[in-house]
Amino acid sequence: MDRLKAILLLIFLYFLSPGQTLQAQASVDPVQWSQELVRESDSVYVLVFEARIDPEWHLYSQHTPPGGALPTEFTFKNEGAGYRTLGPVQESETHTAFSTIFEVEETFFKGTARFTQKIQLTDLKIKGIQVEMFYQVCAEVCIGADKTFLFSFSDQPYVPEAAALDAASLAKGDALLLDLKNKELLGQDTGSGSVRRQGIWVIFGLGFIGGLLALLTPCVFPMIPLTVSFFTKQTSSRSKGVARAGFYGFCIVLIYFLLSLPFHFFDSVDSQILNTIATNIWLNLFFFGVFVAFAFSFFGYYELTLPSSWASKADQASDRIGGAIGIFFMALTLAIVSFSCTGPILGGLLGSTALSEGDVATNLTAGMLGFGVALALPFTLFALFPSLLQRLPSSGGWMETVKVVLGFLELGLALKFLSNADLIGNWGILKREVFLGLWILLALLVAAYLLGVFRFKKTGADVRRSPWSIGGAFVFLSFAAYLTYGLFTGAPLKMLSGFPPPDFYTLRAQNSDCPLGLECYKDFDKGLQESRASGKPILLDFTGWACVNCRKMEEQVWSDPEVFQILRDDYVLISLYVDERRLLPADRQFVYAYENGTRKEIESVGDYWSTFQNLNFGAVSQPYYVLLSPSLEILGPAIQNTDIDTYRTWLDNGLKLYIKDPFTGSEAIEFP
Known part of the structure; x- marks a missing residue:
């Protein structure tokens, strides 16, 4: 048990x-x-x-x-x-x-x-x-x-x-292994680490923004003056009150930090299993439903709350214990009673973390710290400067407006998970034009709501037009115009790279189903044969339908004119989708036996390519790029998320290391 x-x-x-x-x-x-x-x-x-x-x-x-x-x-x-x-x-x-x-x-x-x-x-x-x-x-x-x-x-x-x-299964398993040369080059530094480290601060910033938004909700905002007044008036000296308020803020940060720790344990689980779960069609549909539920809770149709007994017990503990531990339980009480407002925001933060680059658990901790710092900041700041409390706006309908806007943002995020399921299942429901059209509709609805055109009966009074609401409406109208420009011109929306479906997943007829219209092979054997026939080296691209960072690289880095020309003219591009759920023919399915005795059932194309990547290159993350010669020589270190200059230099170095000598080995083993 x-x-x-x-x-x-x-x-x-x-x-x-x-x-x-x-x-x-x-x-x-x-x-x-x-x-x-x-x-x-x-x-x-x-x-x-x-x-x-x-x-x-x-x-x-x-x-x-x-x-x-x-x-x-x-x-x-x-x-x-x-x-x-x-x-x-x-x-x-x-x-x-x-x-x-x-x-x-x-x-x-x-x-x-x-x-x-x-x-x-x-x-x-x-x-x-x-x-x-x-x-x-x-x-x-x-x-x-x-x-x-x-x-x-x-x-x-x-x-x-x-x-x-x-014997046939063993042969299929052996086909996964390549006779790679210069494999030690894979782990060398490419100089792109600094780019990946910046992602942590981006996630921290997103968490901080989420915490600021949570402060503006009716579950949290009224608590600020009440809590600060409690600490400043219920103590014998102002300095002691400030210290207690500061410790209260620290406890808020600590609670949200502690919530992220279990994910460091899960990050140590076999990441191929986590990848399989993350790209599961039904799980993405489940998250779509969850975020729709979050949205309608913000629209006022119901509240998502934790059991009231949790808040009661935490509150009783804070009264009974007193001192530092009592203050901790006061902070815990705040986190529980405010869940109906902070829960959907935290859900959005978790979604953004999973869709970001870098280590998931580390990013989640950074995001949670940012959220906690923003939430705790006013309790400490107003304790230091009590006179600022008088300048706080009074609670009112504006907080309900904030909640409704957040509800629309939750719907936009929900569409991303529905798009993931659609891409992985290749259903063709949310093509790029349909997805952008729905986001345009949501942006227009937010603008109309902020201008007072309609309201949700459940949330109370009409929106009062103010410079803030008019300014917000202008922002969302501008966003709708930006999406409309991309929808009708087909221009890459670099600000949103990775969130809409890829440019080749479209209603329009395409000459290529590869990124940016490039010629690519989705089968390693066919790409290898083309490399040997043309004498060009291989750019091996491990990617995924639901991989946000893969889309960012394609739309922000590959689209650079110099990089695009190198990819088009000098390399054979092989793109292997590790989350491709299309089943292999029954006679091509098999069970791969690892040396340690464990086994993996190879049933889908994605199973094959993810195992292929792990066995040959010791990696399970995407995007993951490798340069190979036709005779399977590694032409440099593997590379992942990076900037245009680093990627272009990496491609150029691979060409310099490549010596064109015809391949004269045996015929290639057929891949799925």
Whole structure:
């Protein structure tokens, strides 16, 4: 049951971070496993599982008490069908210590661990045994993992019958691997790291803006003067009141920071699995529904609130405890009672984080910190300068106006997730023109609302025309005009790169279904054959239909005249979509067996290319660009998100390293 809760928690928290192709790096397991089969007699064997654990990490015993880290579990597949276990799994020496986090005594291994299980064969013809293990290791964070062990009773590796790989499957699996040369060049620095680091500050800024918007909502704004007055008037000195208000603001920041920490644990999960979830059609439709629900809550049709008992308990704790801990619970009470206004804004922030470049968990922490800082700022600022409280505008209908505008923004974000599902499923519902048309309609509706043309009955009084509302209407009318220009001229909308569908996903007839009308190959084998026939090197582009950063690179970097000319004239472009859900023909589907015994079912084109990328280049993020010669020589380091100058220099350097000598090797293996 504890394991089920952990898995459900993973799924729930991931749902808060909607999808696109996640840009993450495969993590390294802090436990390295080995196995051994010891024969005691013709029918009795001992299965040995040994672990080498990295310093500072703990692997947990099967018998660690409940309530703390999860215990190690063994599952002996098909027990009773040819063999039986003799007694429980035995363990090597363990350590015991009190966990201040879980407040229980935990039993764990440090450095090394050894498990043994004695078995007896009841059928001497049995070929082997499959053992599944679940374990958790903890240091500053905890990581849960599954491991498969295969024990063979012959000289041949054991393959379970349920996932047996025939000779054809093995050949298909071998076709995934390329005979790459100069592979060490992949990891060299390209000088583009500074560009990626700037993304954290962009996310922090988005979070800060979201926090400022939350301040203007009726759930938060009235709390500012009440809370500041409480701290400044209920203390013996002004300096003490200022200090308490400052600590209150710090606690607000801390709470939103703590909300982001679990995502650092999930970032250590196999990123191919997360990528598969993020590009799932039905999950994107789910997020579409969630953001539509957020929008109508802002329109006043209902409120999304956390259970009132949470706020009551937090408030009671703040009154009962007092001091610094009491102030923390006051901040927690604010976070809970304001959820109906801050929740949809945080949802939008989480969506923007998932659609941004860089490490998802780090970006989320930056965004949450920005949100918390903006939310906490007025409580500290007005405590330092109480006279400013008199200049605050009074609460009123203007706050409802802010909520309605935010509701329209939520609808715009919801369309992005519907577009993701449409692109991945290739339904053709939200072509670029339809998507832009809907955004234009939303922008015009916001402008009309701000000008008082209509109102939502649920939100109260009509919008009063003011310089602020007229200015806001002008902004949205300008945005609608910008979208209209792009819609009718086909001009790239660089300010929005990555959000509308790509320019080749259009209602108009196109000569190419590749970015910017370039000639590209969506099959590695065909592109490789063209490279060998033309003598041009390859630009291998790992991309995705739902990859926002891929669209940004295509529309902002590839569209540069010099870069475009190089791509068109000097390279063979191979674009492999790792989230392509089109199924392979039944006779082309297979199960790939990794060296560690784990398996992956290759059923769709996206499954094939994502595994192809991971096996050959050790990466699972997109966009991911590699330069290859026709004879599969690496022509430089791999590159991801970067600027025009860096990308152009990278392409030029690849051409300089490439020496045109005809390829005379064997015929290429056919790819899907």
